[in-house]
Amino acid sequence: MNETAIVKIEEHRNEKVVCFTVDCVDPENEAWHQMSEWCKENVPDRTARRYVGVASSGHHPQGVEHQNASEHVRHPYKAMMYLIGDECSRKEFCGLKVEDAPSGLFLVSDVTLNQFDENENMDIALCLVKASEAFVEFMKNTAGYEFDCPAGIFYEEHIFSERWFQNGGVPDGFRMWVPIIKK
Numbered sequence: 001m002n003e004t005a006i007v008k009i010e011e012h013r014n015e016k017v018v019c020f021t022v023d024c025v026d027p028e029n030e031a032w033h034q035m036s037e038w039c040k041e042n043v044p045d046r047t048a049r050r051y052v053g054v055a056s057s058g059h060h061p062q063g064v065e066h067q068n069a070s071e072h073v074r075h076p077y078k079a080m081m082y083l084i085g086d087e088c089s090r091k092e093f094c095g096l097k098v099e100d101a102p103s104g105l106f107l108v109s110d111v112t113l114n115q116f117d118e119n120e121n122m123d124i125a126l127c128l129v130k131a132s133e134a135f136v137e138f139m140k141n142t143a144g145y146e147f148d149c150p151a152g153i154f155y156e157e158h159i160f161s162e163r164w165f166q167n168g169g170v171p172d173g174f175r176m177w178v179p180i181i182k183k
Helices: 027-042 085-089 124-140 162-167
Strands: 007-012 016-025 051-054 074-082 104-111 145-147 155-159 173-182
Touching: 007 124, 016 027, 027 051, 027 074, 027 162, 104 124, 104 155, 124 145, 124 173
Parallel strands: none
Antiparallel strands: 007 104, 016 074, 051 074, 051 155, 104 173, 145 173, 155 173
């Protein structure tokens, strides 16, 4: 594995998604479960799709810092599946409203799943925190751009295999998207 994360800049414009939005304790699990069930019934090419999630008010809207994977905090979360081809021109796709996808410039990097809590459980939130260090380092060495996430809002791309759709659990991979702007 690389010792240094590979960070790249991606521009996303005029893309469309279908969404599952929930507001509850552990909303990530619920939103992705709803997405999985819907995909199994409606999307034959589900492993070829791009899936992105976001906690639009942050994962800890009350400002409490992340401690470990066993935390249970209520907050809104949106799981999105990107549409392709003529699906994007519809108002509905398989019974769901077609919406605009996140738009703009993003720093994007794979997230290494190598952080664990005190009980030896994988702590995805800590993996994302660790991954964010690569973004800070990248921005220190890159002129002409600055972060565009004053509330700390970022996007999580989930990489799913057929195993995940059948059994759930941890996705096969993650990418982190952090909004940026040109100076």
